[in-house]
Amino acid sequence: MLEYIFNDRLFVTYTCPYVWFISASLVFVLETIIGIRAPYGRYNTNNSGVPVRLAWFIQECPCVFVTCYLLYTNWSSVSFTKFFILGLFLIHYFQRVFIYPMLIRGGKHSPYFTTILAFIFCALNSYAIGKELLAYHTYPKNYLFSLRALAGTILFFTGFILNLQSDAILRNLRKDDNDRGYKIPRGGLFEYVSGANFLAESLEWTGFAICAWTLPALAFAVFTWINTAFGRGIHHHQFYLEKFKDEYPKNRKAIIPFIL
Template identity: 45%
Template sequence: MECQHAAVGALSWALLLGGAAYLLRQTRIPARYGRYVVAGARSCPARLGWFLQEVPGLLVPLLLLLTGDRTGSSGDWTGSTGDRTGRTLLLCTFVLHYFHRSLIYAFLTRGRAIPLTIVLAATTFCSLNGFLQGHHLLHCARFQHTWLRDARLAAGFLLFVVGMIINLHSDHILRGLRRPGETVYRIPRGGMFEFVSGANFLGEILEWGGYALASWSLPATAFAFFTACSIGPRAYQHHRDYQQRFGDYPRHRKALIPFIL
């Protein structure tokens, strides 16, 4: 399988431009799911919806790994130790996130039903991005033998781990706000929610920012940028919604970045 640099570049730029366009759209209209869903929209249960839209991020890279030519010139898995280890670690971080999202988070969630249009759009995105990240790491990315000692790799993985811990803990707090079957909203407290309204979003942005730093590549950077553009505004929308719902909402909390924004 040839390394299609043109396809990788095109998909990466599509994420960059798409992220910017989505950011502009969300400044006017919030994404219509969760608390912003439009009444009467055709939907599927939250657990099924999350599973369907997130599982391509897990399966597509694994299929590329299992079916790709790992011995040819483009998919050479026999490079230097730094090259093999670097690509393996990055692929594992990407797959780990989507393993949790599709097989753990999806079956623990107590969220509202998800509109089918949102599920379809998210499934398409996760499929294309899963291909982009998996193909790039398996067939295009190359790391020098010194990469394992590079500060960017260490800082990137540390940021990814910190972000994932924040994300998991914040999701746990949000699930605890509702009993099974409830759809009420309560003020989240504890963890990073003491500082920002979108603690779960902050965690995920940090995850993919760390992934991009460790990878130091256009595809990973494009994905991190798209993530920030898609869920960053949602943190602000949630922040404003909390302020409108609850008269006693903590005034010191920011939307996404502690003490700043």
């Protein structure tokens, strides 16, 4: 039964993406309108759960392992175009799974339930994106030279580089693992928004969605904007304003420079 479901094109192409759209709507209501803060990171006040480095590895690793499995099982029919586009996905998550956790300084534990939910999301999302792209979607010849593919790729790498820069700025605010205090981040996109890393990652997945041009990729980009950019970005902005008050830069917005 499970084998049938996970090989069903309806699940990959439509069911999974629409679940993300619905989930994004619920998250928007709960986090952005009602103001509920997901209890991980700085909002995990009792610091219980999975150690932060291990939590990042556990919850993000399906994006690498599932995608590599799909590449392996579909290798005979993988074109360079599909390999390149899916390679963008792997570039981000290779860094997130094997490099980023090792660089974290002083992060808080992640609640068990949050880690499990993130693991499930990453597993299903990477399966839907990879399976749709490799097994069901077709691209015209020389697609990678099209305006859409070039624009999407440029936007992806712009977001990727800005994301690395933002993570480095945040990481360097702390001396070591024993330093758990919060300081005002400065430099890069942080001169414009409080959620610089969230904005950068949202730009990444928008670029990926444009380049891949599939419904699962679009659904992931929308979910990232709602959950990560608007949800976490607005909450972080409120956190900084409450903590630093008049010290916090007056012209800095939450997530959209000069606007929001």
